[in-house]
Amino acid sequence: MSGQYHRSHKWAWFFERPGYVRFMVREFTGFFVGGYLVVLLVTLSKLAGGGEAAFAEWLASVSGPWWLVAHLVALVASVWHTVTWFAVVPQAMPIYLGENRLPAPVAAIVMGYGPWLTVTAVILWWVLR
Amino acid sequence: MSHGTTHEHDVIIIGGGGAGLRASIAIAQENPSFSVACVSKVYPMRSHTVTAEGGAAASIKPNDTLEDHIYDTISGADWLADQDAVEYFVHQAPPEMVQLEHWGCPWSREPDGSVAVRPFGGMKIERTWFAADKTGFHMLHSLFQTTLKYGNIVRYDEHFATRLLIDDDGRCRGCAAIELHTGRVKAILGKSVIICTGGAGRVFPFTTNGAIKTGDGMSMAYRAGVALKDMEFIQYHPTGLPGTGILITEASRGEGGILVNKDGYRYLQDYDLGQPLDVSDPRHPLKRAMELGPRDKLSQCFIKERWAGRTIETRDGHVVHLDLRHLGEAKIDKRIPFVRELARSYAGIDPVHQPIPVRPVVHYVMGGIDVDSNSATTIPGLYAAGECACVSINGANRLGSNSLTELLVFGAQAGKHAARFAMDHPDYNVSALETQAEDEGARVRRAFFDAPRKGGERIVTLRTELHEAMENGAGIYRDAESLEAACATVADLQERYAKLNIDDRTHSFNTELTAALELGSLLDCAEAMAHSGLQRTESRGSHQRLDHTERNDEEFLAHSLAFHQPDGSVPRIEYKPVTITKWPPGARTYGAGSGLKRE
Amino acid sequence: MDAKDTMTLEIFRYHPETDSEPRFQPYEVPYNEDWVVLDAINWIKDHVDGSLTHRWSCRMGVCGSCGMMVNGEPKLTCAAFLKDYYPFGIKVEPLVNFAVERDLVVDMDGFMDKLQEVKPYIIRDDVNDTSEGEYRQSPAQLAQYKQYSMCINCMLCYAACPVAGHEDEFLGPAALALGHRYNKDSRDQGQAERLDVMLAGEAIWGCTFVGECTVVCPKHVDPAGAIQQAKAMAAQEFFKGFVMPKGTGA
Numbered sequence: 004m005s006g007q008y009h010r011s012h013k014w015a016w017f018f019e020r021p022g023y024v025r026f027m028v029r030e031f032t033g034f035f036v037g038g039y040l041v042v043l044l045v046t047l048s049k050l051a052g053g054g055e056a057a058f059a060e061w062l063a064s065v066s067g068p069w070w071l072v073a074h075l076v077a078l079v080a081s082v083w084h085t086v087t088w089f090a091v092v093p094q095a096m097p098i099y100l101g102e103n104r105l106p107a108p109v110a111a112i113v114m115g116y117g118p119w120l121t122v123t124a125v126i127l128w129w130v131l132r
Numbered sequence: 133m134s135h136g137t138t139h140e141h142d143v144i145i146i147g148g149g150g151a152g153l154r155a156s157i158a159i160a161q162e163n164p165s166f167s168v169a170c171v172s173k174v175y176p177m178r179s180h181t182v183t184a185e186g187g188a189a190a191s192i193k194p195n196d197t198l199e200d201h202i203y204d205t206i207s208g209a210d211w212l213a214d215q216d217a218v219e220y221f222v223h224q225a226p227p228e229m230v231q232l233e234h235w236g237c238p239w240s241r242e243p244d245g246s247v248a249v250r251p252f253g254g255m256k257i258e259r260t261w262f263a264a265d266k267t268g269f270h271m272l273h274s275l276f277q278t279t280l281k282y283g284n285i286v287r288y289d290e291h292f293a294t295r296l297l298i299d300d301d302g303r304c305r306g307c308a309a310i311e312l313h314t315g316r317v318k319a320i321l322g323k324s325v326i327i328c329t330g331g332a333g334r335v336f337p338f339t340t341n342g343a344i345k346t347g348d349g350m351s352m353a354y355r356a357g358v359a360l361k362d363m364e365f366i367q368y369h370p371t372g373l374p375g376t377g378i379l380i381t382e383a384s385r386g387e388g389g390i391l392v393n394k395d396g397y398r399y400l401q402d403y404d405l406g407q408p409l410d411v412s413d414p415r416h417p418l419k420r421a422m423e424l425g426p427r428d429k430l431s432q433c434f435i436k437e438r439w440a441g442r443t444i445e446t447r448d449g450h451v452v453h454l455d456l457r458h459l460g461e462a463k464i465d466k467r468i469p470f471v472r473e474l475a476r477s478y479a480g481i482d483p484v485h486q487p488i489p490v491r492p493v494v495h496y497v498m499g500g501i502d503v504d505s506n507s508a509t510t511i512p513g514l515y516a517a518g519e520c521a522c523v524s525i526n527g528a529n530r531l532g533s534n535s536l537t538e539l540l541v542f543g544a545q546a547g548k549h550a551a552r553f554a555m556d557h558p559d560y561n562v563s564a565l566e567t568q569a570e571d572e573g574a575r576v577r578r579a580f581f582d583a584p585r586k587g588g589e590r591i592v593t594l595r596t597e598l599h600e601a602m603e604n605g606a607g608i609y610r611d612a613e614s615l616e617a618a619c620a621t622v623a624d625l626q627e628r629y630a631k632l633n634i635d636d637r638t639h640s641f642n643t644e645l646t647a648a649l650e651l652g653s654l655l656d657c658a659e660a661m662a663h664s665g666l667q668r669t670e671s672r673g674s675h676q677r678l679d680h681t682e683r684n685d686e687e688f689l690a691h692s693l694a695f696h697q698p699d700g701s702v703p704r705i706e707y708k709p710v711t712i713t714k715w716p717p718g719a720r721t722y723g724a725g726s727g728l729k730r731e
Numbered sequence: 732m733d734a735k736d737t738m739t740l741e742i743f744r745y746h747p748e749t750d751s752e753p754r755f756q757p758y759e760v761p762y763n764e765d766w767v768v769l770d771a772i773n774w775i776k777d778h779v780d781g782s783l784t785h786r787w788s789c790r791m792g793v794c795g796s797c798g799m800m801v802n803g804e805p806k807l808t809c810a811a812f813l814k815d816y817y818p819f820g821i822k823v824e825p826l827v828n829f830a831v832e833r834d835l836v837v838d839m840d841g842f843m844d845k846l847q848e849v850k851p852y853i854i855r856d857d858v859n860d861t862s863e864g865e866y867r868q869s870p871a872q873l874a875q876y877k878q879y880s881m882c883i884n885c886m887l888c889y890a891a892c893p894v895a896g897h898e899d900e901f902l903g904p905a906a907l908a909l910g911h912r913y914n915k916d917s918r919d920q921g922q923a924e925r926l927d928v929m930l931a932g933e934a935i936w937g938c939t940f941v942g943e944c945t946v947v948c949p950k951h952v953d954p955a956g957a958i959q960q961a962k963a964m965a966a967q968e969f970f971k972g973f974v975m976p977k978g979t980g981a
Contacts, residue, residue: 006747007747007830007831007832007838008745008747008750008752008753008830008831009830009831010827010831012896012897016893016896016897017893019803019893020891020943022891022941022942022943022946023893023941023943026939026941026942026943091940091942091955091959093956094942094945094953094955094956094959095940095956095959095960095963096960096963097956097960099871099874099875101870101871101874102869102870102871102873102874103874104874174786174788174796175839175843175884177794177795177883177884178786178788178789178794178795178796179794180788180789180794182789182793182794182795182883183789183791183793183794192864226861227861227862228861230861230864230865231861233865233866234853234858234859234861234865234866234918235852235853236852236853236913236916236918236919238873238876238877238880238916239865240870240873241868241869241870241873242870243869243870244867244869245867245868245869245872246865246867247865266793266881269793269883270880273880273882273884277846277851277852277909278852278853280846280847280850280851280852281850281852289843313832342788342789342790342794343787343788343789343790344788375765376765376790376791378790378791379791470793473792474791474792477792477810478791590777590778590781591777591781592777592778634781635780635781635782636781636782638746638748638749638782639748640746640747640748640832640833641784641832641833641834641836642784643776643784643785643786644776644781644782647781
């Protein structure tokens with residue numbers, strides 16, 4: 004008797020289901036979100052500590068066409084990361100009104116898109132006032 | 133079938149459904165030093181209790197009384213229930229149901245946090261506890277998960293018990309069981325045994341029952357010499373989906389659903405079940421009337437409508453319509469969401485917008501292993517509980533929502549008494565029992581593995597003929613001729629079964645072998661059903677004889693007892709009187725003003 | 732529909748007594764638009780090959796026995812209709828991420844052990860007598876855990892979970908959801924005990940929220956959501972452990 008049969012796992016398991024691919028894409032977008040965060044932090048530190056000349060020099064150095072492309076990619080990745088995050092937040096943090104659970108799209112607005120747009124609007128107002 | 137190992141415990145429970153699990157916990161709690169073996173041919177949460185939908189009855193609300201529940205049960209049973217047993221059952225029902233609540237069953241609730249109840253067929257007052265419409269599922273999983281708390285419950289999952297082991301002194305001391313994983317036959321020994329293996333609906337072709345409901349425990353007890361009691365009483369549930377036989381719960385009528393014929397007419401009013409109220413009337417649905425009449429009568433009404441040509445013909449046979457549309461989407465989704473899910477998947481209709489096609493379907497065996505109200509059989513040390521047993525609280529017709537409660541009340545009762553028996557009779561002869569288990573392994577091997585492959589028939593051939601014989605011969609309406617034909621076919625099939633041929637003669641997880649063994653159990657149950665039905669020349673509850681249309685209390689206010697004959701001849705049928713305490717047999721009335729009359 | 736229509740089922744076969752490797756065996760079955768994949772498998776077992784081995788019982792999607800891979804997707808075969816695949820063939824395999832006992836039957840013992848580990852039962856310090864009646868639980872309190880109590884243990888979620896396939900310590904979607912079901916039950920007081928189990932090693936932290944368990948769940952239990960909620964509870968418990976010694980916490 005040879006006993007139970009154990010099926011082996013493929014190293015490329017993430018191609019086995021479309022859901023796995025989506026998961027890996029989302030994980031990958033984190034790289035861009037992180038990268039952009041570094042750029043933003045450097046920009047802030049130049050603004051805070053280096054004087055106007057150093058800041059202008061930094062701005063010039065990140066304004067090249069390749070930088071623009073990188074910024075665009077980072078923007079798309081960040082939006083994708085954000086949208087997919089808002090999509091799963093209602094699963095992780097259910098909101099109940101009595102015995103009824105807030106439907107996921109509404110919860111996504113309450114916990115995700117709503118605060119996001121609010122904060123964005125406040126910042127825009129503060130910058131543009 | 134090599135002989136495997138011997139395993140010793142204190143109490144052996146065969147069957148891991150509602151009754152078996154309740155019994156396990158009862159013993160584990162009361163005798164923490166006891167080792168309890170739970171032997172089941174499937175993992176316990178696969179047991180058929182899982183499919184029960186509508187609810188479980190227990191009288192707890194201020195508008196209800198125990199006396200009303202007793203009367204509803206006895207009249208529903210057409211006076212064939214033992215009244216002392218019904219009294220015990222009804223009194224134990226509330227504490228048992230509360231106990232299950234304490235174990236985590238997610239009962240549906242009233243706004244004040246108390247358990248909610250709904251009306252059910254044949255019940256004068258709403259007293260059916262429910263967990264939406266997956267009551268059996270939640271009860272089974274709550275019980276199963278609770279057993280995980282007890283280290284002294286040892287599970288033998290996927291072990292197929294084939295024979296009871298009887299000690300030299302005539303006491304039952306365990307079972308021989310095939311471990312499906314390896315095919316070895318184990319001797320599982322204990323000081324007492326409880327059978328909780330469920331019903332035998334698979335004797336019939338069109339049934340709500342799952343594949344596992346093959347009467348294995350009934351057959352084992354029958355072959356060990358215990359009588360099968362009242363086996364002629366087979367419950368047809370009035371609302372199954374055509375084609376598949378999937379159950380549409382009575383709760384759909386408890387919530388206000390109505391039954392109509394091809395003219396859209398609520399035909400039940402033509403059959404002494406009271407007058408219908410408009411569905412918009414706040415008093416609808418009227419209890420103990422119309423759609424909330426008992427199952428036997430509603431199923432019989434369907435046949436009469438069919439004879440009158442007022443049913444609807446479909447590809448899957450004749451149907452009537454169960455109309456829930458007036459309940460509205462919100463109520464359907466909240467109270468009977470599973471009905472909607474099942475109707476959409478298996479009938480292709482959405483009950484929010486269309487009526488559901490339904491027809492009567494074999495659902496439950498009122499009869500079973502003859503036990504007293506202590507759940508004890510006539511073999512010392514052998515107990516039985518649940519659908520496989522016949523106490524009898526269900527008599528000639530069980531009321532919906534009494535069976536889930538019965539699992540708890542009599543599961544606990546069997547556990548208690550089996551544990552006491554085990555304490556009082558601790559010693560048994562291990563080697564003699566092991567020899568019996570070895571013999572059983574050899575018998576199975578001879579019967580199915582050593583038989584010549586040529587000339588034998590396939591399982592499906594015999595099973596299909598059994599189905600036809602029982603549907604034609606022992607259906608909702610029977611007569612001497614149809615029952616005699618069924619008896620003859622079953623006898624013929626018993627002979628041909630001895631030469632059955634199975635393809636698979638290997639050991640590991642041989643489900644063709646278990647299907648063959650199950651067919652043997654079905655034949656035993658069918659034999660008892662057909663012969664008991666033939667002998668009972670009266671009409672009572674679910675047993676309706678076209679040649680003896682009246683109830684005959686003088687001769688048949690009695691339980692039938694079918695005894696297996698080891699020489700293979702037809703079973704001997706005996707009778708024992710029904711226990712009547714306070715409720716003398718009376719006319720069984722439904723409709724306005726029915727129910728227990730009070731001064 | 733032409734009554735002579737047929738479909739081909741390619742079925743995974745493996746017998747532990749004779750095979751060292753599995754193979755796929757094709758079977759021709761009659762096509763009936765009312766049939767589910769399970770009906771076709773039962774037809775094969777009854778009429779063509781009695782040795783084909785699978786589990787099934789209720790055929791109405793509640794006993795949880797008949798989960799298999801149907802064209803690579805974990806499905807209850809009693810709820811997978813032939814008409815959704817017709818006229819193309821169907822490939823049936825045992826649930827992935829489990830060892831195969833024989834043909835379409837997988838080894839469930841690991842799952843049963845994991846279920847027991849999460850203590851899926853009511854734990855209380857003060858147990859009421861049944862004569863005191865039921866514990867009160869409002870419909871709102873019931874709604875907090877009801878969804879997670881709907882698990883039928885069919886294990887489709889384990890077959891959809893990449894972590895369950897790679898990490899033995901991970902308790903897996905169904906077991907964790909059931910643990911969470913009791914943590915959210917207003918009648919229960921055993922949350923701390925259960926969280927201790929979940930906090931150990933990869934028991935819960937193995938979950939990276941791929942979310943496919945929720946996608947395949949036939950009963951809409953949303954194990955992925957339950958696990959993230961349980962993680963949040965476990966994290967709170969973990970940090971509480973720093974600020975106050977054990978036993979003084981809520």
